[in-house]
Amino acid sequence: MFAVTYIITVFEDETIGEKVEWICLEQSVELPEDVVPDGLLQKITGKPELIEARDAYSWKVVIKWPVENAGASAIQFLNILFGNISLRRGIKIVHVEWDALAHIVTGPQFGIQGIRERLGISDRALSCGVLKPMGSSPQKLAEQAFELAMGGIDIIKDDHGLANQNYAPFKARVEAVTAALSKAERKKGVRAAYFPNITDAPITMQENFGFAHGCGADGVMILPHLCGFESMRLISVQPEKLPIIAHPAYSGMFVTDNTHGYSPEFLYGELTRAFGADFTIYPNTGGRFSFSLETCMAINDAAQSKASPFKTVMSMPGGGVNRKSIPTWVHQYGKDIAFLLGASLARHPQGLRKGAEEVRQMLEKGA
Amino acid sequence: MFAVTYIITVFEDETIGEKVEWICLEQSVELPEDVVPDGLLQKITGKPELIEARDAYSWKVVIKWPVENAGASAIQFLNILFGNISLRRGIKIVHVEWDALAHIVTGPQFGIQGIRERLGISDRALSCGVLKPMGSSPQKLAEQAFELAMGGIDIIKDDHGLANQNYAPFKARVEAVTAALSKAERKKGVRAAYFPNITDAPITMQENFGFAHGCGADGVMILPHLCGFESMRLISVQPEKLPIIAHPAYSGMFVTDNTHGYSPEFLYGELTRAFGADFTIYPNTGGRFSFSLETCMAINDAAQSKASPFKTVMSMPGGGVNRKSIPTWVHQYGKDIAFLLGASLARHPQGLRKGAEEVRQMLEKGA
Numbered sequence: 001m002f003a004v005t006y007i008i009t010v011f012e013d014e015t016i017g018e019k020v021e022w023i024c025l026e027q028s029v030e031l032p033e034d035v036v037p038d039g040l041l042q043k044i045t046g047k048p049e050l051i052e053a054r055d056a057y058s059w060k061v062v063i064k065w066p067v068e069n070a071g072a073s074a075i076q077f078l079n080i081l082f083g084n085i086s087l088r089r090g091i092k093i094v095h096v097e098w099d100a101l102a103h104i105v106t107g108p109q110f111g112i113q114g115i116r117e118r119l120g121i122s123d124r125a126l127s128c129g130v131l132k133p134m135g136s137s138p139q140k141l142a143e144q145a146f147e148l149a150m151g152g153i154d155i156i157k158d159d160h161g162l163a164n165q166n167y168a169p170f171k172a173r174v175e176a177v178t179a180a181l182s183k184a185e186r187k188k189g190v191r192a193a194y195f196p197n198i199t200d201a202p203i204t205m206q207e208n209f210g211f212a213h214g215c216g217a218d219g220v221m222i223l224p225h226l227c228g229f230e231s232m233r234l235i236s237v238q239p240e241k242l243p244i245i246a247h248p249a250y251s252g253m254f255v256t257d258n259t260h261g262y263s264p265e266f267l268y269g270e271l272t273r274a275f276g277a278d279f280t281i282y283p284n285t286g287g288r289f290s291f292s293l294e295t296c297m298a299i300n301d302a303a304q305s306k307a308s309p310f311k312t313v314m315s316m317p318g319g320g321v322n323r324k325s326i327p328t329w330v331h332q333y334g335k336d337i338a339f340l341l342g343a344s345l346a347r348h349p350q351g352l353r354k355g356a357e358e359v360r361q362m363l364e365k366g367a
Numbered sequence: 368m369f370a371v372t373y374i375i376t377v378f379e380d381e382t383i384g385e386k387v388e389w390i391c392l393e394q395s396v397e398l399p400e401d402v403v404p405d406g407l408l409q410k411i412t413g414k415p416e417l418i419e420a421r422d423a424y425s426w427k428v429v430i431k432w433p434v435e436n437a438g439a440s441a442i443q444f445l446n447i448l449f450g451n452i453s454l455r456r457g458i459k460i461v462h463v464e465w466d467a468l469a470h471i472v473t474g475p476q477f478g479i480q481g482i483r484e485r486l487g488i489s490d491r492a493l494s495c496g497v498l499k500p501m502g503s504s505p506q507k508l509a510e511q512a513f514e515l516a517m518g519g520i521d522i523i524k525d526d527h528g529l530a531n532q533n534y535a536p537f538k539a540r541v542e543a544v545t546a547a548l549s550k551a552e553r554k555k556g557v558r559a560a561y562f563p564n565i566t567d568a569p570i571t572m573q574e575n576f577g578f579a580h581g582c583g584a585d586g587v588m589i590l591p592h593l594c595g596f597e598s599m600r601l602i603s604v605q606p607e608k609l610p611i612i613a614h615p616a617y618s619g620m621f622v623t624d625n626t627h628g629y630s631p632e633f634l635y636g637e638l639t640r641a642f643g644a645d646f647t648i649y650p651n652t653g654g655r656f657s658f659s660l661e662t663c664m665a666i667n668d669a670a671q672s673k674a675s676p677f678k679t680v681m682s683m684p685g686g687g688v689n690r691k692s693i694p695t696w697v698h699q700y701g702k703d704i705a706f707l708l709g710a711s712l713a714r715h716p717q718g719l720r721k722g723a724e725e726v727r728q729m730l731e732k733g734a
Contacts (some may be wrong), residue, residue: 026504029499030500030527035713035714044500048398082620084527086620087619087686133398134396134436160450202601231569234568253449258626259621283454
């Protein structure tokens, strides 16, 4: 059995008892109790373990599910988690106990320790610059990568809108950027890591991974909400492994309604971790999206919780992080964090390299 | 260029002008205007075509996007449609003009006319029975299929929770059910069509499709919100083709918030159609979910709109359709509809076959 924790809100015409019983049936036999064949009710349906009032309208509920209902399929696990119940309001998933699921979902292959070993950075927070915008040529993007690397940025990733457009086709881009980073490495003696966006249709994504790996890319970025979580997990477990940055595009509808969907810490912390991401991007508080500081800290906690059977995930707050605010955020979040810096570096009056240098100095000072 | 229509709600600290401009930048260059390189602003960003007040808080907005921003990727199209903006509240997508996108998304391969030709049913509404529940053996499910077929049901599909569990592994289930339907065909002279659930990880799903096709399955069911829309589209366009039923599991969070996400008619009508479904399941009004009659009719309209460049889609309302109410629904929705009947047939006092017979009689009488 695996346990799922829900915050359930009860509307006018509902009762908590009916709603919990309905979830137990809907996410398993999909039949009213009176037509479930003998023996299957006990064997297949969810079992409520806790129903605890939080206030007049909401309850904390824990339901246990037979692991066998998922077969060996991570997709069927997601179906049990939030398939049909996604269509009824007032159901927020906040936690899963993963131990019984570790044969289906596999967690990060590197984790924070593995990332630090690969990058050779043991004790400070990391920086991640972004190649942008869409519409730029491979050469322009490669020049950006060179400047960022010469300035001492740790990681460089594609903007999440860089796919395989004619502006900068995937292969031409990856070749140009990896070549630029090798050039910077020869000049500077240190290598910035490159994470191209490989997201595409399943087979194409595998091909993209292979191409990026062959060019010497140091990791990959994936948009799991667009290609499917299972496609990300399959990339993570293939024999040739690279660390994965998970990007939250197309995930907002899970978290924008406070009473329905997933809590941000469950989605960007627990679930993204379970499906193999080594880095999890989320919109930092105070940027152009609207998470609270408390939510961001909860995501970091879920990404690193020792209660999980999986390796830890490095949080990558973005969406409008100002380079000057880095010391504040290191103080707040600790050192196991990578800062995503886009417009803030692009806007530096003396250019990307200088911006990256300043960020590096802050990070080395302990920020 | 392709045009997207949004209903945008403006909250306390927002203005419509700022929000529209932000969308135009966020879904393209992902940079504030002042740091977009010369020339790219005009070439890459979205162009507002209409900003029309609906009431004090909401506007109808049309934005046109360069097709080139999607490259040839249906996934990148979804990214432009609702990638990062999914994370900011108050943005509801209600319509896309698909003509300029027909090289990326391909629409149904059969459509209503193709379905009718394959089934040999020219002028009445269709019935679809469901094999359930999870936990039943392949033999039990095959017996259900036989009874439904002998009663004259048109289509039989797996419950959406039937995956590849040990209870009834995919291959054993498909073999048993197709054999039972061949037996019924020999006895009765008419074949009920079987649509097994092939949803799984990408390569497994392709294998499942091939196995089902080889066993003589008449179509397949796919859960596109779980495997990814592009995985469904790729199944639809492969050389050996079968009609596809799209199931709405894991989609609710797009439609439960009235001010954010997709309108139900956009999601279950337009988008599901664009990505290759021949049937679209949605929760019927009055059932165990909460769509209004108006919403259901709007989904049917979007699935069959002549303004689209794609073939039409047959709606499949489900989620608690009572077999006795079929005449009402045919009157309401017309004949280009397939009724999904689960518990209502399971509950018939004289069994599935008798239930299917009654449904068939209603449908043949013009219901």
